[in-house]
Amino acid sequence: MKKVYTIAIVGNPNVGKTALINTLAGSHLKIGNWPGVTVEKKEALLFHEGTSVRLIDLPGVYGLNSATQDEVIINNYLHSNDYDVIINVIDANNMKLNMYLTSQLLELGKPLIVAINFWEEFEKNGNSFDYKEFSKRCGIDAVPIEAIKKEAKQNILYAVTHTIAEGKIPQHLTDSKKNTDRKKTIDLLLEKIYNKSAKSKKSITDVMDRVLLHPFLGIGVFFMLFYFVFKWTYDGSSPFIDWIDGFFNIFVRNSAERIFIFINAPSVFQSFVYDGLIAGIGTVMTFIPLMAFLYFFIALLEESGYIARVAFLLDTYMMAIGLPGKAFIPLIIGFGCNVPGVYATRTLEEESDKKIITIIISFISCGAKLPIYILFSTIFFPRSVGLVAVILYFLGMIMAVVWVVILKRWFYKGNTDTLIIELPEYRLPTATVVWNSVRLKVQSFIRRAGTIITAVVILVWALTNLPYGTSADKSILATMSKNVSPIFTPLGWGTSWRATAAVVPGFLAKEAVVGALMSTYNIEVKKDKKEESTLLTDISFQAISLKDACIQSGKAIVSGIIPGVFDVKIRDTPLTSSLNKDFTPLTAFSFMVFNLLLMSCTAVMGAVRQEFGTKFLLTTLCITGGTAYLVSLFVFQFGRLVGF
Amino acid sequence: MNLSVYPITQFHAQTQIVICKIECAASIKEKLASIGIEEGVRVEILQCSEKNSLVIVKRDNRRIILRCNKNLLILGKQI
Numbered sequence: 001m002k003k004v005y006t007i008a009i010v011g012n013p014n015v016g017k018t019a020l021i022n023t024l025a026g027s028h029l030k031i032g033n034w035p036g037v038t039v040e041k042k043e044a045l046l047f048h049e050g051t052s053v054r055l056i057d058l059p060g061v062y063g064l065n066s067a068t069q070d071e072v073i074i075n076n077y078l079h080s081n082d083y084d085v086i087i088n089v090i091d092a093n094n095m096k097l098n099m100y101l102t103s104q105l106l107e108l109g110k111p112l113i114v115a116i117n118f119w120e121e122f123e124k125n126g127n128s129f130d131y132k133e134f135s136k137r138c139g140i141d142a143v144p145i146e147a148i149k150k151e152a153k154q155n156i157l158y159a160v161t162h163t164i165a166e167g168k169i170p171q172h173l174t175d176s177k178k179n180t181d182r183k184k185t186i187d188l189l190l191e192k193i194y195n196k197s198a199k200s201k202k203s204i205t206d207v208m209d210r211v212l213l214h215p216f217l218g219i220g221v222f223f224m225l226f227y228f229v230f231k232w233t234y235d236g237s238s239p240f241i242d243w244i245d246g247f248f249n250i251f252v253r254n255s256a257e258r259i260f261i262f263i264n265a266p267s268v269f270q271s272f273v274y275d276g277l278i279a280g281i282g283t284v285m286t287f288i289p290l291m292a293f294l295y296f297f298i299a300l301l302e303e304s305g306y307i308a309r310v311a312f313l314l315d316t317y318m319m320a321i322g323l324p325g326k327a328f329i330p331l332i333i334g335f336g337c338n339v340p341g342v343y344a345t346r347t348l349e350e351e352s353d354k355k356i357i358t359i360i361i362s363f364i365s366c367g368a369k370l371p372i373y374i375l376f377s378t379i380f381f382p383r384s385v386g387l388v389a390v391i392l393y394f395l396g397m398i399m400a401v402v403w404v405v406i407l408k409r410w411f412y413k414g415n416t417d418t419l420i421i422e423l424p425e426y427r428l429p430t431a432t433v434v435w436n437s438v439r440l441k442v443q444s445f446i447r448r449a450g451t452i453i454t455a456v457v458i459l460v461w462a463l464t465n466l467p468y469g470t471s472a473d474k475s476i477l478a479t480m481s482k483n484v485s486p487i488f489t490p491l492g493w494g495t496s497w498r499a500t501a502a503v504v505p506g507f508l509a510k511e512a513v514v515g516a517l518m519s520t521y522n523i524e525v526k527k528d529k530k531e532e533s534t535l536l537t538d539i540s541f542q543a544i545s546l547k548d549a550c551i552q553s554g555k556a557i558v559s560g561i562i563p564g565v566f567d568v569k570i571r572d573t574p575l576t577s578s579l580n581k582d583f584t585p586l587t588a589f590s591f592m593v594f595n596l597l598l599m600s601c602t603a604v605m606g607a608v609r610q611e612f613g614t615k616f617l618l619t620t621l622c623i624t625g626g627t628a629y630l631v632s633l634f635v636f637q638f639g640r641l642v643g644f
Numbered sequence: 645m646n647l648s649v650y651p652i653t654q655f656h657a658q659t660q661i662v663i664c665k666i667e668c669a670a671s672i673k674e675k676l677a678s679i680g681i682e683e684g685v686r687v688e689i690l691q692c693s694e695k696n697s698l699v700i701v702k703r704d705n706r707r708i709i710l711r712c713n714k715n716l717l718i719l720g721k722q723i
Contacts, residue, residue, distance in 0.1 A: 063678030065671075093705045097680040183682070196704075205707070206690065213691050213700070312691070312698065312709050319696045324711070419711035420675060423700065 004052040006082065007160060010074060010105065011089035012098055013060030014305075014424035016117040018042075020089055020147035021057045022432040024156065048157050056083065064104045070346075078108055085111045085160050089147070092122035095129065095194060099186045106170045112140045113159045115152075119144035126197030133193045139171040148430045205305075205425045212306070218313045225301070232557050233293040234386055239552035240289035243545050248282030251538045258535070268468040276461030279518040290374070291336075291367040292442050298336050299437040303429035307332060311421055321401055322408035323353060324419050330357050331400075334364040336441065338600045341366075342607040352414025355616065356407045358608055360400035362599040362624045365393050368510035372595050375514055379576050380588040388589075392596050399597060399627060456505040456512040460519040464501075477501050477520065491629070492590045492636035496582035499591060509601045521578040586644045590636040597628035652689065652720045653699050653712050659689045661720035668716040680706055686723065 011017050025044030042057035058077065059070040078086065088105050090098035095116075105112055116122075116131060131142040141159040145152040162168075212218050253274065260270050301307050307329065315325025327348060334341030341361045345354040365373075373392055377385040408414075463477035481497035488494030488503075498520040505512035583591065599605060599621060609617040649664050663685055666673060676682065680703045687701040697712045712718050 062675070065674050065678065091705070097704060097706055100678050100680075183677075203705070206702075209690065209700075209707075215693075312700065315698055315711075316693065316696050325698075419698070419709060420672075420679065421709045422679065423707040423709060425705070 004054055005084045005160070005164065006054045006056060007085050007087055008056045008058055008077065008083040009087045009089060010058045010078070010101070011060060012062055012091070012094075012101060013422060015060070015089045015091040015094075015098065016147040017057055017060060017089045019430050019433055020087075020115065020117070020145070020152060020156070021055055022430070022436055023147055023150065023152050025055055026432070049161070053157070053160070061101065063101055078105070078110070083110075085113060085163055087113050087115050087156065087160075089115045089117055092116045092118045092127070092129065092144070093125070096186065096190055099190065100182065103182050103186055106138060106140075109169055111163050111168055112170045113156070113163055114138075114140060114142040115147075115156060115159075116142060116144045117147045120146055128195040130193040134189075137171070137189065140168060148432070203425070208426055209309070209423075212309055213312055215316075218309075222310065222313055225306075229294070229297040229301075230390065231386070233290060233297060234389075235556035235559075236553045237289035237293045238556065239549040241286045243542075243549040244286045244288065245282070246545060247542055248278055248285065251542050252282065253278055254533055254538055255535065268465075271465060271468070272458075272461060275465070276458060276519060279515075281515065286371075288442060288446070290370055292438055294367055294370075295336050295438045295441045296434065298332070299434045300429050302437075303427070303433055305424040305426045308421060308423050311419075312423075315419075321404045323356065323404060324348070326419055326421060327353055327357050331361065331364050334361045334366060336367055337444075338362060338364065338366045338604045339607050342604060342611060345611070350414045352408075352412035355412050355612060356404055358612065358616075359407065359620050359623055360403050362604065362620070363396040363400040363403070363597055363627070365396050365596055366510070366600050368600060369595060371511060371514045373592055375517075375575065376579070376583070376588045376592050379579050380583065380585040388592075392592060395593065395631075396596050399631065403623065403627070456508055456516065460501065460505060460516045464520050488594075490637070491594060491632045492587035492640075493583060493594075498582060503594070503598075506595060506598065507602065509603075510595065513595060517575060517579070521575060586636060586639040589639070590632045593635050594628050594632040597624060597631055599624045649719050649721050651712060652701070652710075652718045653692055653694045653697050655689045655692060655699075655720065655722065657689055657691055660686060660723050661689060662686050662723050663718060663720050665719040666717070667719075672716060679708060680704070681708060681710070681718075687720075 009017050009021055021042060021044065025046055044055045046053050046055070056077075058074050061071050061074055063071065064075050064078070065071055077083070086105060086108075088102050090102060102114060114134075116129070122129070131144055135142045141163055143155050143159045145155055212221055256270075256273055256278065259265075260273075310328055310332065311325040313325070314328045318325045318327055329347065330341045330344035333344045338361050341364065342358055345357045345361075348354050348357065370389070373389045374385065377388040381388045460477065463480070464475045466476070478497050478501070481501040485494045485497050485500045488500055493499040498517065501520050502513045502516040505516040579588070605617060605621070608620055652661060652663070655661055663681065663683055666676065666681070666683055668676070681687070681701070685703060687703045690700040690702050690707060692699045698709065699712060700707055700709050702708075710716065710718065
């Protein structure tokens with residue numbers, strides 16, 4: 001008996017594969033890439049009756065025709081011997097249409113289970129399907145399930161064990177691979193055992209689409225939805241940002257101090273920990289709530305089925321600049337992180353459209369750039385923090401439109417995309433799926449924070465503080481930055497070597513900019529001088545503060561339902577007085593614009609290089625770098641001219 | 645001569661039609677077949693935008709956005 005069984009999960013898009021794998025795998029879900037390509041691969045390992053089971057979630061496809069890269073990957077994988085069983089998830093309410101792929105899977109002659117999802121809804125609508133007869137005819141197990149329910153796990157794993165134990169191999173449905181034969185055979189097979197109810201009632205999806213896809217109402221709803229996404233992201237995350245700030249600067253710092261006193265640690269090491277690690281990493285960590293909230297709302301919109309509608313709504317406007325509405329989807333994904341946004345361009349058929357979107361995606365402000373906006377806006381535009389962020393987002397979108405027009409007209413002409421997209425039914429997002437989506441993205445951010453940013457923070461601390469005792473102004477980093485700073489002087493902030501020093505780590509990861517600023521300003525966080533603070537009192541204080549943060553966040557979201565200006569709490573950061581010395585509101589805005597338009601990080605560079613090659617990456621870097629410099633220059637010089 | 649056959653972008657929303665002809669490359673035809681759009685099937689027009697040749701059709705419970713342009717011409721007849 002094998003030690004590890006591998007199950008490949010395959011099906012049309014929007015049939016509930018992700019929901020099923022989340023039910024089966026729970027929090028053990030991991031995301032990676034298929035070897036040699038950048039298509040996302042979800043897999044999980046679980047244990048069942050003493051056996052390890054590895055689940056592979058294959059991309060959603062309608063057929064195995066090898067027309068798209070997803071289909072090529074699936075074809076290659078399914079013709080290999082790298083798995084033991086295929087689970088074909090089908091939507092009971094679209095059974096005939098789903099059978100196209102099922103019939104192709106049956107022809108493979110490999111162990112197969114058909115999981116019939118949305119079974120309760122199917123039966124409730126008066127439909128019927130004799131799945132036992134279907135199982136007998138095809139020589140496989142067909143299992144009706146509700147993918148989001150716990151029972152699905154038992155039923156599926158029982159079917160898997162049964163199929164493997166009996167060595168079940170399916171019978172072919174078709175003798176010919178012609179579409180007409182396949183279609184006729186599916187019709188004949190289902191006609192005898194599949195009964196669709198004659199009563200057709202308007203589904204709630206059709207009713208909602210009358211409004212949400214309306215040319216005017218739909219656009220209004222779209223803007224309103226995204227307004228609230230950003231408002232709730234800021235309002236809801238603020239209390240947690242405060243808590244994490246306090247956690248690092250009080251609890252972690254106090255705990256470190258106790259250890260240093262005990263071991264009599266040298267002052268240089270204490271400086272490294274306080275001013276390097278705690279200050280730098282702690283500040284970056286304060287932005288996890290912001291990104292978690294943003295990912296949460298984007299996941300809700302994706303899982304509900306709304307995001308696909310955006311392609312239709314915005315098609316008129318996207319076509320006005322020469323792109324299909326579908327091209328907006330990678331851009332929406334780019335709001336969370338540019339890296340999956342780059343990979344999402346694979347859904348576009350035209351190569352020219354893929355390249356254009358990849359170039360302009362850097363102008364779409366990802367979550368990693370938010371810490372920079374929040375920091376500078378809080379200090380220099382305290383009453384308009386949210387408004388400044390919205391202005392920056394819009395500026396990025398305007399530059400994206402400008403470059404689309406330029407690139408489409410002169411460099412990447414191409415043809416209008418042939419658009420074929422399925423609109424999923426509206427469904428209530430499943431808690432497990434949304435949780436896993438947010439968890440995986442936040443984990444990815446923390447992993448990067450734990451690696452690249454930690455390395456950057458340590459490097460910047462070292463360049464700023466070594467030899468120990470040297471003032472920051474005479475450090476290695478200061479010398480290097482002062483040599484480079486004149487390039488940025490026309491942008492208004494080049495006179496500060498610290499600003500220049502922060503830009504370089506920003507190439508590695510935008511989250512590192514804030515950490516680098518903390519290091520270069522040698523921020524000493526004032527310790528809260530509580531009398532007789534012990535480890536237990538500190539833990540108790542943090543627990544109470546966390547509870548308060550949860551309550552405040554809930555209140556902020558509920559009160560935020562009334563539209564109004566963004567109400568971000570003015571927060572005094574340790575960088576306030578330091579940045580006020582080197583920046584003015586105008587130069588701060590210029591600095592934010594520069595970071596907005598610059599390519600996000602090395603991970604994006606890696607994704608671009610992998611997709612399109614080094615030459616295209618260099619082209620993209622020149623376009624984004626040049627745009628960042630010129631727009632920042634314009635902002636500062638024009639602002640100075642009009643007296644800001 | 646069939647006078648009632650039109651490009652599907654010219655039908656009003658909530659119209660039931662039967663697809664009479666699909667003119668496109670073989671690969672696109674195959675993709676459409678896998679998604680359920682073939683000659684002879686009945687679909688409902690849900691939304692239509694003749695300006696940018698976009699149409700949303702519904703077959704069974706599947707809703708599909710299609711752009712009908714020089715790469716894809718779908719003709720249908722109202723039923």
